[in-house]
Amino acid sequence: MLLTFKTMGALRWVLVGLSVIVAIFLLVPVIFIVALSFGSSQWLAFPPPGWTLRWYQELLADPRWLASMLTSAKIAALTTICAVTLGLLTSFALVRGNFRGRETLRAAFLTPMILPVVVIGVALYAFFLRIGLNGTLTGFVIAHTILALPFAIIPISNALEAFDKSIEDAAIVCGASPWEARLRVTLPGIRHGLFAGAIFSFLLSWDEVVVAIFMASPTLQTLPVRIWGSLRQDLSPVIAAASALLVLLTICLMIVAALVQKGRQK
Amino acid sequence: MTTATANPAADRSRMKGAALALPALLLLLGFFVAPVLSLLVQSVTEPSFGLQNYRELIATPTYATVFFNTFLVATLVTFFALVLGFPVAWALAVLPPRWAGVIFAVVLLSMWTNLLARTYAWMVLLQTTGVVNKSLMALGIIDTPLALINNLTGVTIGMVYIMLPFIILPMQATLRTIDPATLQAAALCGASRWQAFWRVLLPLALPGIASGGLIVFVMSLGYFVTPALLGGTSNMMLAELIAQLVQSLLRWGMGGAAAFVLLVITLALYAVQVRYLGAGRTAVGG
Numbered sequence: 001m002l003l004t005f006k007t008m009g010a011l012r013w014v015l016v017g018l019s020v021i022v023a024i025f026l027l028v029p030v031i032f033i034v035a036l037s038f039g040s041s042q043w044l045a046f047p048p049p050g051w052t053l054r055w056y057q058e059l060l061a062d063p064r065w066l067a068s069m070l071t072s073a074k075i076a077a078l079t080t081i082c083a084v085t086l087g088l089l090t091s092f093a094l095v096r097g098n099f100r101g102r103e104t105l106r107a108a109f110l111t112p113m114i115l116p117v118v119v120i121g122v123a124l125y126a127f128f129l130r131i132g133l134n135g136t137l138t139g140f141v142i143a144h145t146i147l148a149l150p151f152a153i154i155p156i157s158n159a160l161e162a163f164d165k166s167i168e169d170a171a172i173v174c175g176a177s178p179w180e181a182r183l184r185v186t187l188p189g190i191r192h193g194l195f196a197g198a199i200f201s202f203l204l205s206w207d208e209v210v211v212a213i214f215m216a217s218p219t220l221q222t223l224p225v226r227i228w229g230s231l232r233q234d235l236s237p238v239i240a241a242a243s244a245l246l247v248l249l250t251i252c253l254m255i256v257a258a259l260v261q262k263g264r265q266k
Numbered sequence: 267m268t269t270a271t272a273n274p275a276a277d278r279s280r281m282k283g284a285a286l287a288l289p290a291l292l293l294l295l296g297f298f299v300a301p302v303l304s305l306l307v308q309s310v311t312e313p314s315f316g317l318q319n320y321r322e323l324i325a326t327p328t329y330a331t332v333f334f335n336t337f338l339v340a341t342l343v344t345f346f347a348l349v350l351g352f353p354v355a356w357a358l359a360v361l362p363p364r365w366a367g368v369i370f371a372v373v374l375l376s377m378w379t380n381l382l383a384r385t386y387a388w389m390v391l392l393q394t395t396g397v398v399n400k401s402l403m404a405l406g407i408i409d410t411p412l413a414l415i416n417n418l419t420g421v422t423i424g425m426v427y428i429m430l431p432f433i434i435l436p437m438q439a440t441l442r443t444i445d446p447a448t449l450q451a452a453a454l455c456g457a458s459r460w461q462a463f464w465r466v467l468l469p470l471a472l473p474g475i476a477s478g479g480l481i482v483f484v485m486s487l488g489y490f491v492t493p494a495l496l497g498g499t500s501n502m503m504l505a506e507l508i509a510q511l512v513q514s515l516l517r518w519g520m521g522g523a524a525a526f527v528l529l530v531i532t533l534a535l536y537a538v539q540v541r542y543l544g545a546g547r548t549a550v551g552g
Contacts, residue, residue: 003446005360018353026376029387086290097283116488118505127301243383
């Protein structure tokens with residue numbers, strides 16, 4: 001009745017109406033950013049008097065914006081490698097291990113996800129100032145790996161849990177060494193988990209702003225830190241262009257994720 | 267050992283299994299546990315040993331206002347996110363797959379879009395000369411622009427926007443697990459729609475509503491970016507206060523004390539979540 005679409009009567013149109021309104025509310029800012037980035041008004045008048053690519057030209061001509069994009073990409077790539085590697089090792093321990101305190105350990109690994117990011121940011125800031133890692137690439141990667149680790153561990157250990165261990169054992173029976181079996185049988189078997197972990201880790205680092213504000217120095221800034229700095233000064237349309245590129249990236253990643261999902265179901 | 271084994275070799279290989287977690291564990295201990303603990307220790311040692319930072323935190327009216335604002339915003343955001351999110355979650359659970367897929371994609375697109383990009387959009391939309399004010403004036407609803415930014419209204423709108431996906435996803439997951447036959451049974455037993463909703467659907471959906479609400483409340487309490495950009499100086503929230511104490515005022519002790527308070531509240535609410543609602547999936551997309 002209330003959970004069967006066909007027999008809900010007039011109620012279903014109320015429900016559809018409300019959902020469409022909320023969906024528009026969710027969609028409008030995203031479309032708005034993209035439209036704004038092509039508008040010719042310096043003062044962000046909307047609808048804009050004309051259309052232009054000027055803000056993209058300014059964005060791509062400014063070495064500071066480009067440098068921050070490059071920094072972001074570097075940090076996100078390194079974070080992904082570290083988080084997925086550590087996440088894979090940890091998942092093996094958490095899923096295959098049978099030791100005392102395994103559940104406590106699992107919970108402990110997820111705490112960086114629960115704590116307010118600002119607390120982690122401030123704590124690492126104090127620590128890195130003392131040991132001289134503030135404003136360095138290493139510091140950034142360590143900080144982001146801490147934050148990304150739960151997001152790598154969850155999908156990888158889920159995939160490992162779902163993977164039938166007897167296939168790995170069969171490979172060993174057939175003469176593979178345990179490591180060979182893990183590398184050539186288990187790893188391909190859990191690749192969707194590794195892929196999801198990699199995407200989550202990359203996006204986390206790429207979009208992360210709170211910890212990054214504390215880690216950054218005038219010479220080492222990620223893209224979000226650069227946007228944050230500009231936002232505190234003015235609402236220049238160049239930010240709209242940068243934001244629109246980020247929206248494009250999100251859409252690309254969603255399409256890739258959907259394709260991978262589809263490939264898995266086949 | 268949870269299971270006793272007669273084979274010591276198997277035991278050893280299991281302990282070796284545990285050793286694989288060591289690199290990540292060391293990283294976490296060195297760069298997460300130690301720094302957070304040391305920040306908390308600073309709250310009772312800087313500038314001198316004692317509880318004076320906590321005393322100041324309680325006694326200063328400015329800080330009391332910050333705590334009040336933090337809870338006010340978190341409460342408002344949770345309320346509006348629940349009210350707006352529930353119909354969407356419900357629709358996602360009952361709509362034909364094709365339509366549900368479209369709405370689902372919109373929710374994910376909004377959730378995955380860069381936080382600063384979304385907040386920037388609201389800063390432009392809500393400013394005095396922004397689209398929202400202009401539309402309202404064109405429709406003749408208002409004569410002079412409303413102050414929608416740098417105040418509580420701006421923070422609430424921006425935060426509800428950010429939090430909606432986090433409340434829709436767990437609620438729709440719970441609603442999907444409810445067997446539609448339960449409601450048909452209620453109807454057969456003579457329940458009206460109204461009764462079936464209040465006495466069958468809502469109680470069954472409650473775990474999802476509660477856990478979604480709690481996630482959003484906890485996330486809102488410690489949120490930094492959106493309140494800092496859409497809020498004004500008079501409605502500063504706890505996370506921004508901590509950042510300011512440490513970064514601009516260099517008052518590490520006070521910053522540590524405020525961080526400790528935020529940490530305790532967060533962990534207490536998380537414990538409630540685990541105890542009564544199961545650990546479940548927290549805010550992670552997936």
